[in-house]
Amino acid sequence: EEVAKLLELKAKLNEDESPQAGSQKFTLKTPKGTRDFSPEQMAVRSSVLNKIISVFKKHGAETIDTPIFELKEVLTGKYGEDSKLIYDLKDQGGEILSLRYDLTVPFARYLAMNKITNIKRYHIAKVYRRDNPSIARGRYREFYQCDFDIAGAYDAMIPDAECVKIVYEILEILGMDQFVIKLNHRLLLDGLFEACGVPKDKFRSICSAVDKLDKSPWEEVKREMVEEKGLSESVADQIGEYVQLNGKEELVEKLLKDERLTKSKSAVEGLEAMKLILHYCDIYGTSDKVSFDLSLARGLDYYTGIIYEAVLVGGDASGDPESSVGSIAGGGRYDNLVGMFDSKHKQVPCVGVSIGVERIFAVLEAKYAATNTKIRTTDIQVYVATAQKNLVEERMKLCRQLWDEGFKVEHSYKKNPKLLAQLQHCEEYSIPLAVILGESEIQKGVVKLREVTSRAEVEVSRTQLPDEIRKRLQNYCLNGSA
């Protein structure tokens, strides 16, 4: 009977296992354009994001979150041609939904829906674009955006100048201190096109041609304007005179005296705004990295005022002067977006900046790889090891004591692990201290405390152990050795 029962049980177990057998007939992969993040990648990401968040908080930002998907209608008509890149959810009966394409449109929807007229918020979250992924160039279909925005009817350029300050502080704190923050103004661009005689219906397409000046020489951009966009050569040449200019206050002053430009009210308004923000940048101590750059156009239709973009220059943080990652942050003022969601079209003026964290992650990962930098993925301070067999309970008792003292501690999940394997684990995970227990130590009421890097060991009594560990960890933090 016993045997029968066992056979029955075995049959049952096999039955339970049957769904596994042969169920895995597809290639194991993540969806196209997406990836998993390993503990090392996550460690780099958290360290970068924590630094960025510290700057946002230094400036009083709150944070919000919105769902990963929105009603499809919320996204409709906000992204122009790029709308084709939006991920839709299947119609499973109910609402028609799409994955968010950026964080700005959900933010505007949030403000309008909750009738919020003032907020300073950051939002760090993933967005989704069915783009052609270019893994080599670090372009994915799922990626982080990291946005800071100030919403509210305030006075000219005060929040705008603080956004510049925030970009400045973030790039400094990340150690990427070779950068330029380019500034321009939508009204100036519009005014300049007007003054040069561009037909109004071509403003946007000429704007997007100008936007390519950071990658292409003027001759190529001019050819696009004339041959593809049908501008006369003389108009293109006039535009060329302006958009190749960059400088500081003195350039603003010069342009304010330009007869052609100052015929456009819009251009003058833009120039006055530039003058003010450059003055504020001076006060905020960001002028050394700021450049008034007439070639900066930025693609998005919804900008209405100041636009900015930070680019890494020269030898970038990866140590490789040739690996130009280009734009690493950008943004601008968009005063009309929230009104698109309000039934009475009530506007909430906004200005904001998006930090290109994916590029920053890529630059840092390349740098760490090039310099063979080891990245710690855990915070463990003390590893509890045993030198002989049958001491697992002694290890557990000591771990408990150290956890209860607040230390970050781990030990092997094997009953009788080899001492060498335990010590190798410490080195692999860069754990600063190991406590080694053997039978003789247990009898004497002591432990061996080992500095993992130097491999130096001292005997410490059990009662003194917590203080001794604290002392050594303090040294370790100060000098990098326990």
Place this chain on the structure above:
Amino acid sequence: EEVAKLLELKAKLNEDESPQAGSQKFTLKTPKGTRDFSPEQMAVRSSVLNKIISVFKKHGAETIDTPIFELKEVLTGKYGEDSKLIYDLKDQGGEILSLRYDLTVPFARYLAMNKITNIKRYHIAKVYRRDNPSIARGRYREFYQCDFDIAGAYDAMIPDAECVKIVYEILEILGMDQFVIKLNHRLLLDGLFEACGVPKDKFRSICSAVDKLDKSPWEEVKREMVEEKGLSESVADQIGEYVQLNGKEELVEKLLKDERLTKSKSAVEGLEAMKLILHYCDIYGTSDKVSFDLSLARGLDYYTGIIYEAVLVGGDASGDPESSVGSIAGGGRYDNLVGMFDSKHKQVPCVGVSIGVERIFAVLEAKYAATNTKIRTTDIQVYVATAQKNLVEERMKLCRQLWDEGFKVEHSYKKNPKLLAQLQHCEEYSIPLAVILGESEIQKGVVKLREVTSRAEVEVSRTQLPDEIRKRLQNYCLNGSA
């Protein structure tokens, strides 16, 4: 001509605004079963998650991330009946994708795909279920999961006991100290069904009936077993004798002497495992909250060993003894899931726990609402205010100085805000200190430093200001007053 230009410009501006006019014809809302999180909600969430993460890190956990969607095939056949709740993406040409339903299946896919055989990781992220949302009961279609798992072939109950310790530490650190962690074992349940004469094909359905014992009295569960699931009354009564038991080691000892039960090899194995984990709980100092509970069954098919569930008891943290939130963490061992993704069915044994963070958030939000607790949503330490007009640049200079000293500082984005409005902002956001600048202060090279709560003001010289602020912030942190 000037007028014509202006009219033209005006026409253009109106044109630019046209997409807004009348474009918003739908109700502004988030998708069914989802919601936005306000700064207050986010503050509660980050504070809870940071505490939980600190416990995970104390035990050496790394973190990983996986995409929000998976190939549909990855999720197929993992959730039984609940598969109908999976969100599918629209087929836009390319792979067929679904939003993740939990974090465990993506974790198993990650391990198999990367051939990882050992890892201790946590993963906090949102998951998606097309469930019938019950906002009143805090059930949403988009919600956080917060998982900790130990993967690897280790010795019996060592990682399992640490999971219990982690749940224990998390609930303590969150101040939810009235809880019980119920433990049971899948092999014991199977063995007990076997010993009582339940037909094998009814194990799972009887198991799910037992699972209801935390909400329904035995009489009702028995009725379900007999009337709905076709068990004979005598078999049900036998089951009833066992599943209403709970206790500690002494119950294990008693059951190990039970003649009916010990005929099942599976039951004996389960009991021996329970004995070991209870012993380890003793060593880890968690026994006072641990209960061996034979009614604990847990729904998921993939558990193969220990199962556990933490429940809040008595007066819960909300201060309302009647608001029973029930299960607040749960998990167990699942040794066969990773093998389902491996082409050679190579197993990676896993044990893990999921912290019910959404319930924890709900309990804390209810508690804060009931006690009128004010939640700070920013970290601002100093607000820079001006007492007269035309001092915005003076404010900006001082902000810059304080930012550069590392303080968290903000000021009004209005040029000439009213002093009262500025001070009200400080009170609204619980900012501890305000620095007030007026013309006379500027001339004398001093500022007024104001403690916002007490409204006490002192005059401080500009050079002494940073030290004075530091001193007061230290007091503020220690005593809650600046």
